[in-house]
Amino acid sequence: MSWRLWVPLFLFALFIGLAAYQLTQPKDEFVASGMVGEELPYFDLPPAMDGVEGVSNATFADGRPRLLNIWASWCLPCIAEAPHLESLERQGAEIVGVAIRDRPEDIARFLAQHGNPYSRIGRDDLSEVQLAIGSSGVPETFVIDGEGVIRYQHIGDVRASDVPVLLEQLEQAR
């Protein structure tokens, strides 16, 4: 009988252990990708849904700098970020999207609700691009120059104050 009284304490200890472990982990947010300054690895993603084009590393080799935005329809900060991506697009930035582990119908619904700033969207079901370019989560935004070299990484959602920074980085990548 009395061992059951210890169950709550045991579960609670598990929680504390897990939380403590997570707290002591260096937060990925502050660790920039080791890939900044490197060329994009080879990849070729299928279109995320009907009516858009897919994304491959060759997309970035035409001399124009672009933003590469990693996102997903299931990610709440991506909703907060959406208006600022649209404002970037209006100011002349070309944004290529990579949707992580997502479904076409969810992607379409997200874009219908929150706007579509993307020129192309690739579907990354296995997080292969995400892992290859050193991104740790969604959302994340990279500046890629015209030769396909990663120039800058922005971790977390894009806020109003990040918009000028990203435009500046795009300008420098030209």
Added chain:
Amino acid sequence: MIAELGLAALWLAAALAALQMAVGFMAVRNDGASELAGLIRPAAIVQGVLVAFSFAMLVWLFAVTDLSVKLVASNSHSMKPLVFKLSGTWGNHEGSMLLWVTVMGLAGALIALVERRLPERTMNATLAAQGVVSLGFYAFLLLSSNPFERLPTPAAEGMGLNPLLQDIGLAFHPPTLYLGYVGLSVAFSFAVGALLTRQVTPDFARAMRPWVLGAWVMLTVGITAGSYWAYYELGWGGWWFWDPVENASLMPWLAATALLHSASVLASRDALRTWTIMLGVVAFSMSMVGTFLVRSGILTSVHAFAVDPERGTFILVLLGIFIGGALLLFALRANTISEGERFALASREGALVFNNVMLSSILAIVLLGTLYPLLTEAFDVRVSVGPPYFNPVGAIFVIPMLAAMAVGPLLRWRQDRIDRIGREVALFAALVLAGLVLFGLLAEIALLPLLGLAFGLGLAVASLLPLRRRKLGRTPLATWGMVVAHFGIAVALIGMASESAFTKERLAAVAEGGNATVGPWTIALQGVEPVAGPNWTAIQGRLAASYDGGEPHILTPQSRNFWAPPQQTTESALVTRWNGQLYAVIGDRAPDGRWQVRLWWKPFVPLIWYGGLLVALGGVLALLGRLLSDLRHRRLAVRIAERRADREALA
């Protein structure tokens, strides 16, 4: 000078909390015989006064925008309207922690002043436990987040308040939730006090019950208001996202609901002793775990405003000490508490136990879903758990709970037969069935909303049955409270189900002078113009919306730009009719000059929040009923004592 006064008062209050704790524990050890025991109540009272003074000083600093204080400079701005300057006091980490410990201090002072039912020893143990919890928060404030810290040189201007928080609803939403959390901390202290002295009696439950009820009312109001705020302020047209921050307020509410019912059983039937104690510990644990998840930044959330891993560590340590300590005590002591009165499965107690098990299961599901991303992240897998998990899995337990809510209040205490209330059960079943057939045939809706509508309908009627064959004027307030609260749940449920079943959505690009339709509405965009507020500028759309060709309503949704700090927010515009709400948001301008307009027609959506408020009202009625009957008992006890004294004097 004001800041220094506030800080000094805070240190003194902390010292008194330490005194309260030390003397309290000593008194419990020596069976209340400690000479110092007389100090405990005065210490609790003075501590409450001091910490309230300290909080008042912080409010003052915000009111006058004293920019030499770091907290004011980083969270306020001289140009803000006064009400938001004041709400800026708690719209940040340090200020909200000070508010928390202030309410706790005042609650402690109140217990020390009025609570006379409990044996003195349990009372001392309770105040000692409260001292421990308060002391933890004082340490947090004084050592890691001093709200009164001065800047080396005063700032020229403040940084402002997060524009999302500059809304009258949100100015009062966090303090409401806080009052709820703090009320639960009082219940926690009572539970620990009772464990320490092994005196888990009906008197203990009666002493704890008003605090649980009060906390529960505040949580209900806070969650309802928060949901409505997110609905109209964030411009997404949704009212619940299963976001970690939302779950952080829902979990203590679920635990408090269970605690409330179980404390009632203990108070009136002397049963469920260990269970009540356990829930007392769990309810406060959930508030602390929620605070930890929100403040530590350990989970990604759109609502998390004051994120800092270092503070997270501090809260985690407090959590370990308070909750770990209480659970250890529970494991060591609970088997020495006897179970109290027995009861049959088919009885009011039986139904309440069943409801408690369902509520605890829902709590476990929400907790698991909230923590799951944390667990998988430890193995480097990132997942996001959302409605596809919470809704169906939760429904498995919500539906039997709704049935118990409909039938339980009709059962008698201790022992009853289900067939005695056969007619009522049949009525409930018939209503649910009718709802399923009616809505299932009339409209093509998904399973969950269909179940929600049918059970909502059944419960709405069944929840009124306990009033039948009673003289309404002489029905106790507590019974009214239960009926109103259960009816409120049904109303909210119908609102939720209807919103998800019948909402119509439209994203349109409209030229000035153009039209768009959604559901029965036709909306004309009459114009778009710039407008300016005290600390923002906006573009404002002027929409004329007519329902089924009727008189037009004018809506003015805005897209606001704040400049301190720079941020864009959406101000949605709403038209509320008896049968639902039209929700409009204005977006960006397309290159061809047309404006993006988002429109939703949400039938019966306001029922969600009316239902929430009814639930809270039920709690208020029950609380009033309890307080009045307590008062009456106390007067009666005084009169009996007087008569006895008179008789002794005569003899």
